[in-house]
């Protein structure tokens with residue numbers, strides 16, 4: 001009918017592709033943009049600054065809430081990024097809320113791990129920094145740590161109370177979450193071993209191991225230093241090896257993040273939601289039915305073959321992997337074990353390739 005045709009005309013052509021960008025080693029090295037990565041991102045917006053092509057960031061990093069990371073990235077990269085466009089390693093932790101909402105949980109890692117968990121809705125999330133402070137001499141090496149381990153802006157740790165906010169001497173920790181890369185590996189391994197082998201109450205004995213979750217399992221990643229740095233996967237190996245030597249039952253744990261297929265499924269559904277409203281802010285009926293939209297191609301641009309490329313390959317159609325040479329991978333040709341669908345030097349080159357391919 002005329003009405004439907006008129007409506008269709010008022011709707012911009014819906015792109016049949018979307019893009020997922022890895023952050024560390026593709027967009028940023030530390031806090032510095034790699035090459036002219038902001039320029040590559042600007043190509044995803046029209047002249048008025050509106051989003052033209054659905055895209056998101058799919059990083060295994062984290063440590064601050066998605067909303068804060070979105071404004072930090074917007075500042076660093078000079079484009080407007082919405083919180084929904086930022087998927088971090090720990091983002092799936094919010095799906096565990098129904099299990100642990102009112103339980104005592106401990107969270108560790110750089111940044112503000114307990115704030116991340118509280119924002120997801122966990123009512124009794126305590127940072128490992130704070131938790132450890134309630135147990136005298138739990139870390140025998142702390143008197144030798146003359147540096148400060150207080151993190152710059154962690155509201156919870158900066159106000160560590162002498163009186164615990166929760167009764168940590170009688171209440172058992174039900175789960176431990178490694179939200180981001182741990183800062184004090186020695187202290188964290190000691191206290192996590194205490195929690196895990198005591199059934200959640202350091203000093204006690206119990207057969208039951210509290211749940212243990214890692215946001216990601218990257219062995220190494222690209223940070224500001226020229227060669228790769230040890231990541232959360234390296235910390236997991238250290239904790240697991242030690243725990244398995246001191247405890248009669250091997251560590252039980254779950255790791256999230258790429259390359260898990262669920263991360264790519266979640267990214268696809270977010271990209272579907274990033275649909276573009278018409279100029280009058282209305283949505284076409286067809287747009288409202290997200291399930292009716294199928295991307296022909298979803299590009300994953302990453303620097304780590306065994307994480308980004310492996311994940312996209314496992315996820316299958318419509319994922320298409322593009323490997324850059326700006327991070328973990330520096331090979332001349334393609335990677336042998338996890339070959340990408342396409343290899344480029346930089347993210348700018350990846351954007352050029354995608355826009356040409358999509359015509």
Ligand code: G3P
Nearest residue numbers: 023024059060061218221
């Ligand atoms: O700690 C961050 C690291 O594990 C990887 O981040 O952005 O390369 O997935 P990314």
Ligand code: MG
Nearest residue numbers: 022024025303
């Ligand atoms: Mg990376």
